Amino acid sequence: IAGITQAPTSQILAAGRRMTLRCTQDMRHNAMYWYRQDLGLGLRLIHYSNTAGTTGKGEVPDGYSVSRANTDDFPLTLASAVPSQTSVYFCASSDSTHEQFFGPGTRLTVL
Amino acid sequence: AQSVTQPDIHITVSEGASLELRCNYSYGATPYLFWYVQSPGQGLQLLLKYFSGDTLVQGIKGFEAEFKRSQSSFNLRKPSVHWSDAAEYFCAVGGYGNKLVFGAGTILRVKS
Numbered sequence: 001i002a003g004i005t006q007a008p009t010s011q012i013l014a015a016g017r018r019m020t021l022r023c024t025q026d027m028r029h030n031a032m033y034w035y036r037q038d039l040g041l042g043l044r045l046i047h048y049s050n051t052a053g054t055t056g057k058g059e060v061p062d063g064y065s066v067s068r069a070n071t072d073d074f075p076l077t078l079a080s081a082v083p084s085q086t087s088v089y090f091c092a093s094s095d096s097t098h099e100q101f102f103g104p105g106t107r108l109t110v111l
Numbered sequence: 112a113q114s115v116t117q118p119d120i121h122i123t124v125s126e127g128a129s130l131e132l133r134c135n136y137s138y139g140a141t142p143y144l145f146w147y148v149q150s151p152g153q154g155l156q157l158l159l160k161y162f163s164g165d166t167l168v169q170g171i172k173g174f175e176a177e178f179k180r181s182q183s184s185f186n187l188r189k190p191s192v193h194w195s196d197a198a199e200y201f202c203a204v205g206g207y208g209n210k211l212v213f214g215a216g217t218i219l220r221v222k223s
Contacts, residue, residue, distance in 0.1 A: 033209075033210075035213075040120070040215055041215055042201060042213040042214055042215040042216050043155075043201065045210060045211075045212075048209070048210060050209065058210070090154060090155070092155075094209050097162075098143045098160075098162070098205045098209055098211075099157060099160055100145075100157075100209075100211060101157075102147075102154040102155040102156075103154055104153065104154045105153075105154055
């Protein structure tokens with residue numbers, strides 16, 4: 001593994017279902033982030049974690065939860081998916097320089 | 112609160128022509144500024160960044176950006192555009208903690 005991996009690459013999900021998007025990094029970065037990308041809105045921060053064991057809310061946290069049990073993994077969970085959560089989701093990590101490194105994204109469609 | 116404005120949603124330039132993408136930010140102190148590029152179906156790649164020092168920053172793929180504090184701007188430039196530069200470009204500002212705020216993006220089309 002080199003950098004950040006995300007799984008799945010894409011997913012079609014029925015409304016009301018639970019879904020976890022996975023994110024793993026091998027750069028030993030302390031900080032990790034989840035963004036959603038929607039046309040015309042750019043990237044918006046959902047949740048972040050400055051270090052293992054801590055998490056914080058971003059700009060659009062409602063309907064999402066995260067955990068950070070260790071440095072490498074930062075899963076994003078949709079407890080009960082709704083169509084407005086149809087989006088492309090990007091995971092990122094950063095070191096102390098503020099530069100963020102992005103994963104390839106997960107395209108999620110909620111029907 | 113931090114914010115970023117990219118006034119141009121779409122820009123079309125001819126191959127070989129010069130390019131300038133605009134970015135204006137709002138932040139109370141000296142910001143960290145970034146430009147990222149996203150090719151279709153891909154993640155974001157860092158083009159360049161400004162933290163401090165020289166206000167003209169060189170990046171990858173022949174791009175540069177100039178930080179102008181008086182105008183709260185960080186415009187991206189390239190003297191001669193190639194067809195492979197067609198992509199979406201995002202300006203971002205960082206400050207407190209490690210969080211970034213992104214602009215809405217500018218889609219660059221290159222015509223031959």
